[in-house]
Amino acid sequence: MLIESIFDGKSEMTEGSAKKCPVVLMTRIRLARNLSETPFPGWAKLPQRTQVLETCLPAVASLNQMKRGITAEVEELSDLEKQILVERHLISRELSGAPEKAGVVISKDQSVSVMINEEDHLRIQVIKSGYRFKQAWNSANVVDSTLEDELDYAFSSRIGFLTACPTNVGTGMRASAMMHLPALVISNQMEKVVRAVNQLGIAVRGLFGEGSDASGSIFQISNQTTLGESEEEIIKRLSSVLKTIIDQEMNAREKILEKDPNKLFDKIGRAYGILQNSHLLSSSECMNLASLVRFGVDLEMFSEETRNTVDRMFIECQPGHIQHLAGKSIDTNERDAFRSEYLRKQFENVERPVFTMDNSEKREDSSEADSSKGEKE
């Protein structure tokens, strides 16, 4: 039942309403908060964990932002439900493996989620599609202030919000952006970028895999320090790094198109062919194909609405989602078959890519594309 409302509801990740950005898929703000005079969850005894959950769960669930949302104790969730929530970035892996008395509240639009008894008593998270740090911070800030009216936070005027891990103390804020960087990966520049960015105290991680082998060319860029700067300063610094990375990605794209367009067209064309005809697809191959098609959308080789199909793919091709779509528990082999069948259907009506960089022949968006839209939705 929970799973159905997650699937049927609109999600910020799979169909963000805002105009999508070519490089930044989504932005996220996460705030770590703890109640005063109670040990942190990892050290708290069962009665204390229980009390934290019983205090926080109703406080969070009654927030305006959580109207008609989902409230659940982790123990009540099945393994598949937990996996799906992790795949949607709505709960962390740590919470899904929490020993007992952990909980989560998720807003109806799946943009706000609050985890209880994770590493800290409260983890407030706001996800926005595209490049929207300010909006994400503003709404996390409002949720936080409203909760603070009711809950007593552990806070020191000297070192800020007190967190279980000293690396989060201060603002307790982790701001991150999910970036799609196919050209930097294709031209082997990712390692260089990671090294440069690390030096600025900003972390880069492959979202589906590690380092430069990240499948799907999707990376998460986040601040590594939380003390000594205000939230706005952290976001400003992270944003300037992000802008540099976007510029580098755009330069790399131009260079590839200048030097060897056929190599790129070949990759994108093959991806399209595989998605329409394959009969076995692993989730990591799927991420790489989705990445190439998204690159094609940025180059206007596919219609803009194909972007939504692809962004959904990044989420729905993960094992938990495939399992749910299949409606039963299936092994890896069956999953690969099911996944390819599902994608053949999704790409059946996606028009052939336009292989030219001449502006006059670029795809005319909307008019044609809309008429072929009559799929189930």
Place this chain on the structure above:
Amino acid sequence: MAKPLKCDLCDESATVHLTQILNNQIHKIDLCESCAESKGITDPNGYSLADLLVKPGEESEGMTEVLDSFEECPECGYTQKEFKKTGRLGCEHCYETFGPLLSSALAGMHRGDKHKGKVPERAVERKSFEDRLSTLESDLEEAIQKEHYEEAARYRDQILELKKAKKAEETA
């Protein structure tokens, strides 16, 4: 290809390699899939630098200092050994237990040792209330011990007033 690295936490071969440069210090860690997962490193939400900093045998200087000084938290009973194992603290008072040593370690992992961000109004209000209350209460006790009953009565009235004001504020 270089020969496969071993996981830093167990003997499996390492598939996850992380390098971080913070304050010109390089921290490297190699982990197998399952250790990486259990440390939250494969999870975009759960990752934390402390996991790297307390890597056995390669602790940063600040951390080692902290570990040596940190015996046991009087408030929650958290021990040095636990901290070394998890890289996490037991309760908010553990930050006081660390004392000045923590602040040097914090400055090393962050961009300063002073909070410059959001201030939760209620926590601050409550803190100043508690500070004033505990001062008055100890004054009261002292006055009683010294049998200065007039003074004691004054402190008692002040305490009652403070509590009443707080209550009025809460129900307002």
